[in-house]
Each structure stands twice: as structure tokens, then as C-alpha cells.
Amino acid sequence: MQIRTMTEKDIPAGTRLKDIAGWNQTEADWRIFLNAGRDGCFVAEVDDVVRGTAATIVYGGRFAWVGMVLVDPENRGHGIGTTLLKKCLEYLDSIQVPCIKLDATPLGKPIYEGLGFASEYELERWTLKRRREDLPRQGQTDPDEFMPAPLLENVLKADREVFGADRSAVLRAVNRAAPRFTDSVWNAGGMEGYAFGRRGSFADHLGPWIAKDEATGHRILDRFLAQSSREVVLTDCSNANPFIKRILQARGFEYSRPLARMFRGRNEYPGQPELVCAILGPEFG
Ligand SMILES: CC(C)(COP(=O)(O)OP(=O)(O)OC[C@H]1O[C@@H](n2cnc3c(N)ncnc32)[C@H](O)[C@@H]1OP(=O)(O)O)[C@@H](O)C(=O)NCCC(=O)NCCS
Known part of the structure; x- marks a missing residue:
């Protein structure tokens, strides 16, 4: 080898x-x-x-x-x-x-434990299967409605706090590939939530999906589902979030499999996991 x-x-x-x-x-x-x-x-x-x-x-x-x-x-x-x-x-x-992190499947976890990784918290993959006749019509978003550059910069700034580090290059690439899934919710006091999404090989994937409260979380999910034209929708939600399961169950998502967030080294920048409804994905965090 x-x-x-x-x-x-x-x-x-x-x-x-x-x-x-x-x-x-x-x-x-x-x-x-x-x-x-x-x-x-x-x-x-x-x-x-x-x-x-x-x-x-x-x-x-x-x-x-x-x-x-x-x-x-x-x-x-x-x-x-x-x-x-x-x-x-x-x-x-x-x-x-200084620190190495990953989201482990049950098959990968023993290998990482053997190499000194410790568990931080649990994540779960949830899946929504929709019937073709229930899907929204495609092309509902006017490209002019895609997120303007200054607003995207504010979202990326907020994400540095929530994630714990700067992953703007990755999120910019995600936004370029599927701008209709980039979303944010604001009120007079500031950012209430935001989301990005990817068109995967067999499903649309919602994440990162960030919300300060349950109503905002619902709103972001409903807007994503209205933009997605795929029968299968995936999201990797955080068990550190107090309301995410209620939102997913209310929209018909079902539990698929567990993931373990793990780290090796000094975990000095854990971000704000309580605001995370769903991560970007196990491969990127
Ligand atoms: C997880 C995955 C990458 C492991 O790959 P792998 O090459 O089988 O891993 P290893 O061979 O190094 O280790 C697997 C097991 O074989 C054992 N092993 C290691 N070297 C060995 C050897 N020379 N001979 C026999 N067994 C060996 C390991 O101790 C380990 O045993 P354990 O399950 O009891 O801990 C593989 O199962 C996979 O691709 N799974 C699907 C995708 C996935 O879940 N990836 C992980 C994402 S976090």
C-alpha cells in the first residue's frame, strides 16, 4: 500500500x-x-x-x-x-x-479514539423523503433575490463566532454553487439566523443552519424546502440544540444515523453549538 x-x-x-x-x-x-x-x-x-x-x-x-x-x-x-x-x-x-476536529461515523469512531480523539457532543443525520407531487415548482427564486455581497459578508462574520473559526472560503464556494439556498433572518437587533445548502449527488443538504430561536429555525427550514426541488433532503443536526428535533419532526424528517463530533488537542474555539440547528456537513464541520 x-x-x-x-x-x-x-x-x-x-x-x-x-x-x-x-x-x-x-x-x-x-x-x-x-x-x-x-x-x-x-x-x-x-x-x-x-x-x-x-x-x-x-x-x-x-x-x-x-x-x-x-x-x-x-x-x-x-x-x-x-x-x-x-x-x-x-x-x-x-x-x-493546535486542534484537529472531525465528525465520526460509528465505523470511523474506534479509529479516531485509538489516535487520541475525544468526544465533544453528538450529532444526528435526519432525512426527509418527499413525494414528487408534493415538491415545490422549480425556479421560484429570482436571481436578483440572491444574497447581496455586503449581506453575505455579515453572515460570514457571524459564522466565525458560531463555528469558532473562519471558514468563509468554504461557505463562499457553497454559496456560488447553490445561491438559492443561502438565507438569513434579521430584525432590528441584528442577525437571528442564517443558512447555506448544497445540491448533493442524490439529495439537497441543508447546513449550516443557524437560528437563535425555534420560530427562526422553522422559517429557515420552510424557505429551504420551498427552494429545494429534490425528493430527498438531508441535514446533520446538533444534539446541543434544544429545539431542532421538534422542528424536524414537525416537517416529517426521520432519524437516519448518529455522528460524534470529536477533537484532538486544545479545543479552545468550540463556537456556539447551542445556536447550531445543523452543521455544514461531517466532512467540513
Ligand atoms: C471507517 C473506515 C475508513 C475504516 O477503514 P479501514 O481501512 O477498514 O480501517 P482500519 O483497517 O485501519 O481499522 C479498522 C479495523 O481494522 C483493525 N485493523 C487495523 N489494522 C489491521 C490489520 N493490519 N489487520 C487486521 N485488522 C486491522 C483495526 O484495529 C480496526 O479494528 P476495530 O474496528 O476493532 O477498531 C472504513 O470502514 C470506511 O470507509 N467506512 C465507510 C465510510 C466511513 O464511515 N468513514 C469514516 C468517516 S468518519
Whole structure:
């Protein structure tokens, strides 16, 4: 087995692995990692075929995220996942990132625990399945209604507090790819909530989805559902939020699977998890 850094040419191989795992990412998501720094993205090859991937992204020097940890089912249980993870940690330690975070699936969690990661809180993937005849008509948003640049800057500023670090490059890319999903709610006192969304390979994905109260959370979800033309909608909600489950159940979402937010190092910038209805996604935080 050989580990090397990932390039654009490896995106189809990475996409094959994430399709086998039933994940919703697109080529654009791999590009976000590669554009952020390809020195921190790795593939594992066995007999010149890519059998594993792991990618990292550093957020403003405060912490890094590890995502897209995937191994071909035919090659699992031989240490490829652990070796890829060690390579990520070695790289992030070499550039002196003080804290490394990730959102673990139950399959990944034992590997991370073995490498010194501790649990911070639990997340849950929830899924909405809509009938075709219940979907809103497409193209309801006039492009003029997409978020104006100064407003987007304010949202990105608020996100630095909520997330705990600057991930504006990622959110700008998400906004460029699906501007109709970028939303915010304001009152005289300031920002009440905001959201971004992605068009994934099989579902629309709502997140980050931030709301100061339940009514705002509902409003953002309803606007997202009116913009989405897909039958399947996903969101990764935070158990640290007191009202999110009520909102999801009221709109017909169902629980799909658990995720564990984990960290290694000094978790000095946890952000404001109580305001987070849903994260951007387990691969990005
Ligand atoms: C999670 C995942 C990446 C693990 O990949 P992997 O290559 O099988 O991982 P490893 O082989 O390093 O470790 C898996 C198990 O094999 C064991 N193992 C490690 N080296 C081994 C070896 N040389 N021989 C036999 N077993 C070994 C590990 O101890 C581990 O055992 P555990 O489950 O009891 O902890 C893989 O299951 C996967 O792609 N899952 C789907 C996607 C996913 O959930 N990714 C994680 C996102 S957080």
C-alpha cells in the first residue's frame, strides 16, 4: 500500500469510494478540499488503484477538520484507514495546527479514539423523503433575490463566532454553487439566523443552519424546502440544540444515523453549538 497526496485526477476515484459508502458529496466538495491545500489531502493506493482517501482543511489557524475518510469495502480491516489518518495527523502536526476536529461515523469512531480523539457532543443525520407531487415548482427564486455581497459578508462574520473559526472560503464556494439556498433572518437587533445548502449527488443538504430561536429555525427550514426541488433532503443536526428535533419532526424528517463530533488537542474555539440547528456537513464541520 502506498500513500501519496491527492490531485484533481484522483477525484473520480474518490467519488467511486464515496458512492460505495452511500455519501452525498459531489466533485465540487473534493475541489473545496484540494483548493484549500492539496498537501493535506491523501489517497492510499494498492496495486496502483486508489482504495482509500482522507482530506484535511485548516480553518484560520485555529483548528483543522478531517473528512472524506473512506476505504474500499474490499480493503477494509487492513489498517488503510488508520494509516491515512496518521498521515493527516502527521501533516497537521507538522504545520502546528493546535486542534484537529472531525465528525465520526460509528465505523470511523474506534479509529479516531485509538489516535487520541475525544468526544465533544453528538450529532444526528435526519432525512426527509418527499413525494414528487408534493415538491415545490422549480425556479421560484429570482436571481436578483440572491444574497447581496455586503449581506453575505455579515453572515460570514457571524459564522466565525458560531463555528469558532473562519471558514468563509468554504461557505463562499457553497454559496456560488447553490445561491438559492443561502438565507438569513434579521430584525432590528441584528442577525437571528442564517443558512447555506448544497445540491448533493442524490439529495439537497441543508447546513449550516443557524437560528437563535425555534420560530427562526422553522422559517429557515420552510424557505429551504420551498427552494429545494429534490425528493430527498438531508441535514446533520446538533444534539446541543434544544429545539431542532421538534422542528424536524414537525416537517416529517426521520432519524437516519448518529455522528460524534470529536477533537484532538486544545479545543479552545468550540463556537456556539447551542445556536447550531445543523452543521455544514461531517466532512467540513
Ligand atoms: C471507517 C473506515 C475508513 C475504516 O477503514 P479501514 O481501512 O477498514 O480501517 P482500519 O483497517 O485501519 O481499522 C479498522 C479495523 O481494522 C483493525 N485493523 C487495523 N489494522 C489491521 C490489520 N493490519 N489487520 C487486521 N485488522 C486491522 C483495526 O484495529 C480496526 O479494528 P476495530 O474496528 O476493532 O477498531 C472504513 O470502514 C470506511 O470507509 N467506512 C465507510 C465510510 C466511513 O464511515 N468513514 C469514516 C468517516 S468518519
